Amino acid sequence: MKRVAKPVFFILAVLIIAFAVTSVFGIDTQYGDIVITRIKGIDDIRWGIDIKGGVEATFQPADGVDATPEQLESAKSVIETRMVANNITDYELYADTSSNRIIVRFPWKEETTNYDPNEAIEEISATATLTFRPGNSYETVDYAEDGTPVMKTPTGETAETVLLDGSLVESAQAGVINDNGQTQYVVSLEFNSEGAEAFKEATTTYLNQTISIWMDDIMLSYPTVNSVISDGSAQISGNFTAEEATALATKINAGALPFSLETVNAGSISPTLGSNSLYAMGVAAVIALVFIALFMIIVFRMPGFVAVIALLGQLAITIMAVSGYFPVFNSFTMTLPGIAGMILSIGMGVDANIITAERIKEELKKGKSVDSAINAGTKNSLSAIIDGNMTVVIVAVILILVFGPFNMLSFIFGLSTTGSIYAFGYTLLIGVISNFIMGIGAARLMLKSISGFKIFRNPKLYGGAKK
């Protein structure tokens, strides 16, 4: 047979172990007190609220109001602003226009000791109050995850005076103007008649001064008044990008929404319950892995040993796909069904190796040499492994399509709070793909390579009879 070069085994084994170690522990560098995560490890995995504890809620416009998609998007932006303001970064938020609902899920913050889910839900779904205030003095600045400053709590005159509120705004829209040949993104404001009057007064009083726009406690923008505006339509310009202009317009619209949000579904799990289960899962995973490793090595010897290395590789790839090891792939929220998907895919990975090892054993019993037994064994077992894995791929893909961002059946059932089942499909698909790479690809290369060493050519090592 065409033997695989001897060093291949060691190269692959070292690579796999390196991947496995870094995928678990990640790589951090430390400058003084600042720890920078270079590669994300298991600690950086975002755990779903069913594991870590957190809040899940679904909102809809109260009193059966049918919101337009733009209005729903505005209502969503309110929640988004509040999440950022509270420094909650790993939230999930969807607006489902077909069922007129907004779904939000977020874990408890690390330092939360006094958690009250009702308060949290009421806080994020409260009607946004939009205000126009003179000046732009504020008390505190927080920084959002992406580094943008969030200015909170008005002070001084800004706190004392409210020039207009959101009910006087008719609409806000992002647009483009041509300013001396330069394209500029702006936000156009339309006021109703009462608003136009108030705005005229405000712009007269504060001409050439700053008027700031606030949502709740957060400053959205602080334009300077360039002229008195009496016709009820104003423009905010600044060095906006297209996205910034759209975001600002959406937020301003939220202050003028003609409905409040009511809670349809709500749920919460305490963080103590969560951290407990996380630890238990870790213990269980280690016990299971040790058992599988011992079982494989005792029963199948050399192929079993190779299978254990391949299995580590498969696990490492799955963990990487979840934790966001490669910056190109987003990290993923891991839930209980996601763990079920991992267990199934590991079962499939072990299975692929067992099928191959059994086949090699059979070929040896027929009296073949180690080389040709490995060759025939790997060849004959391939179709079973591929067919078995393909059906699992079908399950995984269907689940991803139905419950993932594609929402295949949403025209019938609406978007539902089913992120957890999507996680099952996702980890399963990743698991099966990594099984193809590791359990089938790498394991076979390693086996063919290591059997090139004379000391590893005893048929007994492969389950055959003594020579």
Add this chain to the structure above:
Amino acid sequence: MSDKKLDFFGKRKIFFGISIGLIVIGIIFNFIFGINLDIQFTGGSMISYTYNGSVNESELKSLVQEITPDNQVSFTISKNLAGNNDKGDGYYFTVQFPGTDQIDTEVQSTILQTLEEKYPDNNFELSEFTSVDPTMGTKFFVKCLTAVAIACILMVLYVTLRFKKIGGMSAGVMGLVALLHDMVIVYFVFVIFRMDIDSNFIAVILMILGYSLNDTIVIYDRIRENKAKMGPKASLEDVYNLSMTQCIRRTIFTSITTLAAITSVYVVCLVYNIESIQSFALPMMFGVISGCYSSIYVATPLWVIWQLRKKEKASSKK
């Protein structure tokens, strides 16, 4: 070596009997116990608290009942082994609100306040609360079932195409029968252990879906290979028995490793008393056993019977 084979087909009636027996027992239990759909699917509300030390249970219950006089609430109290501390043993106290009404957030805070005032030494804390709109719950449930059905149909199609040489359609349908067998067994595990049908149920069903068919396919693959080797003259019973004899070690080994992984999850969660994961690992353990059993004793022998019938019909036509 290749002559050594066990007679699986001859014992088929015993194994069909076992399967049918289990299903009958399951159905009987289903009638006795009934089945509870979790509020995730039916809609409704549930609040769960943790506390330490001993509390007069009936007093506790009437206290909560007084706060919501309109709703006849039901209660469960269970041990929270991980929650023991110097204030005494840990417990979970769960209040379930009947019907599909949403409970007021005010009622919720009142309950906790009252409990804290009445039992200041017992460390009452909110552990979990769920409140689901009934129409959304039902929609979600139906959506899950639809996804499962679509996945089933596509898998049968795949098997039908890939196993044309061994009468594709029959192989696919019998694989599906084995699948249904396993899903029903998992369902009965939920019934017998009095667990609610919740999203864990869906997750277990999905896992079994993949596991069971994979198991069956590995055996089909062997039959396909042996049939080609042994030629058209070999009897189907022989092909099946030989294939089974060759596959049995692999089927059992795979099940042992998968089962061991899930069992370790179950045992650890039993120790830490994490119910949500227990109620997910336990049915999964039974599902794996059933998936292994059904591919050996349900799917393939049924496939043999189907093929034999077909042959009989073909020869009687001549």
